[in-house]
Amino acid sequence: MLLYEAPGSPYAQKIKIALREKGAAFDLEWPDSLGTGRTDDAFGIGNPRAEVPMLVDGEVRIFDSTIILEYLEDRFPEPPLLPRDPAARAAARMTEDVCDTQYEAITWGIGEIKAFGRASGTLADTLLAAAARQTAVLQDWLTGRLGTAPWFGGAHFGWADVAVAPLLHRSMLNAMGPAPGSALAA
Numbered sequence: 001m002l003l004y005e006a007p008g009s010p011y012a013q014k015i016k017i018a019l020r021e022k023g024a025a026f027d028l029e030w031p032d033s034l035g036t037g038r039t040d041d042a043f044g045i046g047n048p049r050a051e052v053p054m055l056v057d058g059e060v061r062i063f064d065s066t067i068i069l070e071y072l073e074d075r076f077p078e079p080p081l082l083p084r085d086p087a088a089r090a091a092a093r094m095t096e097d098v099c100d101t102q103y104e105a106i107t108w109g110i111g112e113i114k115a116f117g118r119a120s121g122t123l124a125d126t127l128l129a130a131a132a133r134q135t136a137v138l139q140d141w142l143t144g145r146l147g148t149a150p151w152f153g154g155a156h157f158g159w160a161d162v163a164v165a166p167l168l169h170r171s172m173l174n175a176m177g178p179a180p181g182s183a184l185a186a
């Protein structure tokens with residue numbers, strides 16, 4: 001299998017973690033055309049949004065990290081990432097969805113300021129303070145969902161863990177990680 005990725009993409013990181021959990025062999029490629037809007041290269045075939053991650057498995061080409069995760073769960077059932085209980089499956093998917101939408105957006109916004117200099121001075125300080133508050137709210141929410149279990153998947157690393165880990169890592173890089181020694185940090 002070939003995974004088109006970008007090393008800093010939490011969506012691609014999610015898939016790399018899942019592939020490694022499944023023990024599936026894969027190659028990686030960081031497409032030159034990423035971010036250009038071009039779809040006239042191999043990366044663009046069957047990938048109208050021209051986003052990473054994009055998985056190629058023989059003739060099968062799949063975009064969107066959630067759809068790729070679902071494919072991997074079907075294609076490599078062992079070890080399962082989703083629990084069997086319907087409510088626990090829904091809970092894992094909701095955690096993933098919050099990470100993919102709200103949490104990623106907050107961390108990306110921080111990157112827009114810190115990495116790309118989209119704001120400076122008082123405006124940057126105000127936006128970063130708001131991002132820190134929003135990050136804390138989400139990390140509190142995640143802490144509640146983790147409860148006393150070692151993993152979001154309960155006793156085993158699972159679907160929600162795959163989605164949370166890249167965003168917590170990004171927050172740590174932004175000096176907005178969970179409190180050291182907390183359950184979330186562990």
Ligand SMILES: N[C@@H](CCC(=O)N[C@@H](CS)C(=O)NCC(=O)O)C(=O)O
Pocket residue numbers: 006008009010011034035036037050051052053063064065066100
């Ligand atoms: N919903 C998509 C989001 C993927 C996404 O936003 N990928 C970004 C990198 S983190 C991308 O490829 N951006 C390229 C662009 O916007 O041109 C997923 O879950 O895979």
